Amino acid sequence: MNANDLSTKHCQPRKGPENALNPSQVAELLQRLPGWELHNDGKAIVKDFRFSDFHHTLGFINAVGFMANHEDHHPDIEAGYGHCQVLWSTHDVGGLSLNDFICAARVEALLAR
Numbered sequence: 001m002n003a004n005d006l007s008t009k010h011c012q013p014r015k016g017p018e019n020a021l022n023p024s025q026v027a028e029l030l031q032r033l034p035g036w037e038l039h040n041d042g043k044a045i046v047k048d049f050r051f052s053d054f055h056h057t058l059g060f061i062n063a064v065g066f067m068a069n070h071e072d073h074h075p076d077i078e079a080g081y082g083h084c085q086v087l088w089s090t091h092d093v094g095g096l097s098l099n100d101f102i103c104a105a106r107v108e109a110l111l112a113r
């Protein structure tokens with residue numbers, strides 16, 4: 001399965017530590033998502049996106065936000081004039097779940113052309 005296949009999946013309610021991915025599952029999923037890195041002791045994945053101006057940055061934030069609401073899975077976002085950092089972690093499992101990788105792949109799909 002590549003990032004493309006992940007981006008066609010939908011998030012599901014995942015709660016409790018039994019839904020946290022183990023390090024080898026995380027490593028395998030991360031391989032499919034170029035530019036995404038582990039953060040916060042492996043409890044999150046993060047990527048910084050660059051844009052030509054605030055206009056494009058804000059458009060990206062809105063697209064990510066719409067997708068996140070649709071999936072009921074929400075990122076931490078930090079942004080400035082021409083950049084936006086997106087961080088995924090599943091609060092309900094206390095670390096990374098498949099939902100984080102589905103949403104990261106869905107972010108990539110937003111930018112694919």
Ligand SMILES: C[C@H](O)[C@H](O)[C@H]1CNC2=NC(N)=NC(=O)C2=N1
Pocket residue numbers: 013072073074075088089090091092093
């Ligand atoms: C009830 C609802 O599905 C949950 O509270 C969702 C909402 N969005 C979420 N977003 C993230 N990033 N982690 C969660 O655990 C989470 N839980």
